[in-house]
Amino acid sequence: xxxxxxxxxxxxxxxxxxxxxVDPGARVAVIGPSGAGKSTLLNAVAGFLDIAAGRxxxxxxxxxxxxxxxxxxxxxxxxNNLFPHLTVAQNIGxxxxxxxxxxxxxxxxxxxxxxxxxxxxxxxxxxxxxxxGQQGRAALARVLIQRKPIVLLDEPFAALxxxxxxxxxxxxxxxxxxxxxTLLMVSHDPADARRICPQTILVDEGRAAPPTDTAHLLDxxxxxxxxxLGN
Amino acid sequence: xxxxxxGKRRWRARVTRHAPLPAWPGLLAGLFLCALILGPLAAxxxxxxxxGWPVAADWAALRFTVLQAVLSALISVALAVPVARAxxxxxxxxxxxxxxxxxxxxxxxxxxxxxGLLAVFGRGGVLNDLLLWLGLPRVQIYGxxxxxxxxxxxxxxxxxxxxxxxxxxxxxxxxxxxxxLGMSPGTVxxxxxxxxxxxxxxxxxxxxxALCLSSxxxxxxxxxxxxxxxxxxxxxxxxxxxFDLGRAAVLAVMQLALVVAAAAPALRxxxxxxxxxxxxxxQRRWEAETPLLRAQDAALIALVAxxxxxPLAAVVxxxxxxxxDMPAQVWRAAAVSLGVSLAxxxxxxxxxxxxxxxxxxxxxxxxxxxMGIAVSPLVIGTGLFLIVNPWADPAxxxxxxxxxxxxxxxxxxxxxxxxxxxxxxxDSHGRLATSLGMTGAARLRWLxxxxxxxxxxxSAGLTAALAMGDLGVIxxxxxxxxxxxxxxxxxxxxxxxxxxxxxxxxxxxxxxxALFWAFDRGGRDNAAV
Numbered sequence: 001x002x003x004x005x006x007x008x009x010x011x012x013x014x015x016x017x018x019x020x021x022v023d024p025g026a027r028v029a030v031i032g033p034s035g036a037g038k039s040t041l042l043n044a045v046a047g048f049l050d051i052a053a054g055r056x057x058x059x060x061x062x063x064x065x066x067x068x069x070x071x072x073x074x075x076x077x078x079x080n081n082l083f084p085h086l087t088v089a090q091n092i093g094x095x096x097x098x099x100x101x102x103x104x105x106x107x108x109x110x111x112x113x114x115x116x117x118x119x120x121x122x123x124x125x126x127x128x129x130x131x132x133g134q135q136g137r138a139a140l141a142r143v144l145i146q147r148k149p150i151v152l153l154d155e156p157f158a159a160l161x162x163x164x165x166x167x168x169x170x171x172x173x174x175x176x177x178x179x180x181x182t183l184l185m186v187s188h189d190p191a192d193a194r195r196i197c198p199q200t201i202l203v204d205e206g207r208a209a210p211p212t213d214t215a216h217l218l219d220x221x222x223x224x225x226x227x228x229l230g231n
Numbered sequence: 232x233x234x235x236x237x238g239k240r241r242w243r244a245r246v247t248r249h250a251p252l253p254a255w256p257g258l259l260a261g262l263f264l265c266a267l268i269l270g271p272l273a274a275x276x277x278x279x280x281x282x283g284w285p286v287a288a289d290w291a292a293l294r295f296t297v298l299q300a301v302l303s304a305l306i307s308v309a310l311a312v313p314v315a316r317a318x319x320x321x322x323x324x325x326x327x328x329x330x331x332x333x334x335x336x337x338x339x340x341x342x343x344x345x346x347g348l349l350a351v352f353g354r355g356g357v358l359n360d361l362l363l364w365l366g367l368p369r370v371q372i373y374g375x376x377x378x379x380x381x382x383x384x385x386x387x388x389x390x391x392x393x394x395x396x397x398x399x400x401x402x403x404x405x406x407x408x409x410x411x412l413g414m415s416p417g418t419v420x421x422x423x424x425x426x427x428x429x430x431x432x433x434x435x436x437x438x439x440x441a442l443c444l445s446s447x448x449x450x451x452x453x454x455x456x457x458x459x460x461x462x463x464x465x466x467x468x469x470x471x472x473x474f475d476l477g478r479a480a481v482l483a484v485m486q487l488a489l490v491v492a493a494a495a496p497a498l499r500x501x502x503x504x505x506x507x508x509x510x511x512x513x514q515r516r517w518e519a520e521t522p523l524l525r526a527q528d529a530a531l532i533a534l535v536a537x538x539x540x541x542p543l544a545a546v547v548x549x550x551x552x553x554x555x556d557m558p559a560q561v562w563r564a565a566a567v568s569l570g571v572s573l574a575x576x577x578x579x580x581x582x583x584x585x586x587x588x589x590x591x592x593x594x595x596x597x598x599x600x601x602m603g604i605a606v607s608p609l610v611i612g613t614g615l616f617l618i619v620n621p622w623a624d625p626a627x628x629x630x631x632x633x634x635x636x637x638x639x640x641x642x643x644x645x646x647x648x649x650x651x652x653x654x655x656x657x658d659s660h661g662r663l664a665t666s667l668g669m670t671g672a673a674r675l676r677w678l679x680x681x682x683x684x685x686x687x688x689x690s691a692g693l694t695a696a697l698a699m700g701d702l703g704v705i706x707x708x709x710x711x712x713x714x715x716x717x718x719x720x721x722x723x724x725x726x727x728x729x730x731x732x733x734x735x736x737x738x739x740x741x742x743x744x745a746l747f748w749a750f751d752r753g754g755r756d757n758a759a760v
Contacts, residue, residue, distance in 0.1 A: 100673070
């Protein structure tokens with residue numbers, strides 16, 4: 001279980017509070033108005049932001065002071081999820097060894113991950129030679145190979161067209177259920193949340209609320225969320 | 232809290248914990264740099280204390296240094312304004328190569344340029360042949376006007392590029408608006424161009440002034456005598472002819488004070504000077520589309536091309552004649568210079584990279600790296616000589632010191648190019664690398680070096696070419712056995728073996744350009760987008 005215990009994150013004059021827990025294997029959307037702190041919440045879990053107070057724990061172990069790479073977390077960012085100067089296979093291999101000294105077994109794992117996301121023949125290409133959808137698949141293949149129990153998505157597919165985005169989200173859901181990973185996904189689109197996330201954390205007015213049922217929340221939005229959704 | 236254009240909070244590397252790259256190489260580089268710069272300065276100042284008060288000749292050298300720098304700056308900038316305007320508003324075949332050529336003097340060895348200028352303006356030069364044929368008296372290149380001529384040759388292109396950037400920073404829409412309002416060329420100058428020039432010209436003049444203050448090789452070859460001696464040259468003479476270390480130290484302190492006073496403002500303006508990316512745009516200028524202005528611009532461009540190309544062509548022409556019978560020392564000196572140049576390049580890049588990594592977290596480190604611009608090589612050389620002399624024969628360390636000083640002199644340029652790019656790389660890819668656990672060597676090998684490759688190549692090319700052609704500190708230290716190629720050329724000139732000097736000059740020109748080309752090309756080849 002991922003727990004936020006009286007967590008307080010401060011960035012300049014902005015403060016976000018969170019006191020909540022996420023069940024293992026849950027798929028949770030993080031929604032809220034722009035600038036409310038959705039990415040801030042994810043960056044705190046990933047270890048890119050120091051928290052001012054409280055603690056974050058996973059399976060009972062405190063990870064508040066753990067360096068980013070040692071946390072049980074794999075993250076996809078809004079952009080730059082692949083290194084443009086490395087091949088797709090190298091990009092995925094980094095999920096196993098940050099110095100890319102891969103054993104034969106590990107190379108087999110990389111090939112397997114490529115096959116799993118449907119990029120079997122494209123391992124030697126550079127990201128620039130792939131389409132947007134293929135780049136998304138390559139990044140997901142790395143997340144898959146990292147085998148981290150928590151997966152954080154900070155709108156990595158926002159730049160894709162609607163059909164491609166849906167395809168990516170379905171792949172994310174499939175991979176998450178295969179690996180049993182806990183998923184936290186920032187989204188601007190309520191339809192994304194409805195599609196693959198049974199639960200939702202609402203971030204608004206400096207507070208991240210505990211996860212609630214997505215459909216219920218979106219059908220009966222509180223005033224702040226209603227204003228944001230615009231209906 | 233800074234925000235990115237898309238409204239996101241900017242992610243910053245955490246300062247305290249889990250730094251992905253170690254700080255110690257940068258700290259080590261910083262200490263090394265401080266020792267290398269401040270140590271000699273301290274030695275010079277301490278020694279100057281026993282050297283007495285400056286004598287009349289020293290004040291004369293100070294006056295001449297300032298005078299030639301002022302003249303060089305004013306003339307370069309005054310000539311550059313119409314040339315830059317012509318380039319900004321005219322499209323013609325060869326414009327691209329000409330703009331590239333304007334960048335060339337930066338890596339052109341001074342001694343080669345001097346050979347070329349002598350071939351055109353010297354005693355037996357093209358100009359005097361022409362004057363003789365016309366029945367006019369000869370002109371003399373040696374003295375103040377020769378020094379200024381050489382400085383204009385080097386700095387007119389620099390000024391032109393800086394001012395051209397200013398012109399291209401004026402939005403094209405303004406000129407379109409001016410055309411639709413029917414403004415005359417004079418009105419456009421007053422309303423659009425003059426405000427830009429007022430902003431750009433002082434900086435350009437100040438930078439050239441500061442560069443000319445440390446002129447050594449030009450003053451050594453074209454100046455000299457009590458009436459045309461710069462402080463740097465006076466330091467060299469105090470060493471070379473009188474071996475008066477006390478007086479050299481006094482002069483070095485004067486030079487230091489002068490350069491520091493000029494460098495502080497020049498550095499501030501210098502932030503705006505790039506290496507001319509995006510100078511290939513031409514603005515359509517409706518008001519200037521008259522036959523008269525067209526002819527005027529064409530004439531200006533032709534004159535500048537002639538002024539820059541003739542000396543270079545003369546180096547090649549005369550060099551081809553001399554290349555056949557170059558003495559063995561020339562080839563040995565060429566090999567020595569290559570070694571010095573490569574050593575300086577490796578050291579400079581290592582220092583720049585280490586300092587840049589540290590500067591990500593401690594921005595003030597950048598200022599440390601820029602110190603190299605504010606000190607003159609001969610002052611550092613004097614100081615190092617003073618430090619080394621009691622312990623060892625300085626001549627034995629001549630090449631090592633030359634490589635060291637060149638690395639420090641090129642460091643500001645390398646740092647200026649590497650640091651912004653490193654910031655970009657860390658901003659766009661640093662978080663992913665950190666989340667994957669890429670630290671230390673892995674981060675360097677798989678993220679930073681590949682992403683920085685083009686700027687590293689360009690910096691290496693620049694450093695290698697500058698070090699290859701440097702004629703400064705080596706002149707203080709070297710004995711007859713040790714010579715770099717520029718020093719060897721100077722010695723051949725001193726012995727009036729001009730044919731051989733020309734051949735060696737051509738060799739030096741080719742090696743400098745080849746080094747720059749090879750490194751720059753190597754950085755861009757295969758570079759992933």
